[in-house]
Amino acid sequence: PLNSGTTMEVETSPLAQVAAMGGLELVMPEAYASGPCGDLLNSGRPVVNFDLTGESVDLPTMTGSTYSAMTFSGQVPGPTLRVTQGDVVHMTLTIPGDEVTQHGNDMHASQMSSRPYMGAVNIGETGEYCFIAEVPGVFKYHCSGVD
Numbered sequence: 460p461l462n463s464g465t466t467m468e469v470e471t472s473p474l475a476q477v478a479a480m481g482g483l484e485l486v487m488p489e490a491y492a493s494g495p496c497g498d499l500l501n502s503g504r505p506v507v508n509f510d511l512t513g514e515s516v517d518l519p520t521m522t523g524s525t526y527s528a529m530t531f532s533g534q535v536p537g538p539t540l541r542v543t544q545g546d547v548v549h550m551t552l553t554i555p556g557d558e559v560t561q562h563g564n565d566m567h568a569s570q571m572s573s574r575p576y577m578g579a580v581n582i583g584e585t586g587e588y589c590f591i592a593e594v595p596g597v598f599k600y601h602c603s604g605v606d
Contacts, residue, residue, distance in 0.1 A: 496589035499547045504591065506547045509540045513554045513562025513580065513602070529562060529602050537600065542592045549589050556583040562602055 500506055512532050517525040531537030531552075542548055552564045561579040563586075580586035 496547075496549055496587055499589040499591065500549060502547060504545060504547045505543070506549055507540070507542045507592075509548060509550045511537065511550070511552050511564065513552055513558065513564075515559050529560070531564075531600075531602075540600075544592055544595050546592045547589055548592055549587065551585055551587045552580050553585040554580045554582050558582050564600060564602065 514530050514533050515527055516530050516533055518528045518535065519525055528535055540548070550564060552562060554562055559582075561581055563579045
């Protein structure tokens with residue numbers, strides 16, 4: 460209550476607060492390339508190529524049975540990618556022609572979703588996306604974009 464006996468209504472939702480501050484731009488356009496990676500690959504920065512194959516494999520369990528797993532290059536967890544802050548990461552994902560399902564990839568280090576830049580990669584095709592490794596740390600990547 461205010462001194463006059465009325466209450467002051469304040470909008471406290473996070474979206475309203477962001478709007479009141481003028482909004483936020485959540486993605487820096489220069490940090491990634493949508494579609495072809497040409498702009499980043501030719502930027503003069505060091506490029507680290509990360510080539511993966513999406514494969515379904517039967518993995519053993521402790522009980523002696525198996526389960527079908529989507530893997531990156533046949534590994535669980537997938538291969539490790541090491542880059543230096545400021546490098547361009549050029550990620551390609553190939554799905555063999557004899558694979559049973561599409562795969563996608565999402566790298567949390569990119570600070571963006573691979574969709575719509577890569578999304579699901581069809582059987583027998585290769586997808587790619589690029590980003591600048593801006594944020595230091597350890598990040599996971601995982602299958603993403605399969606519709």
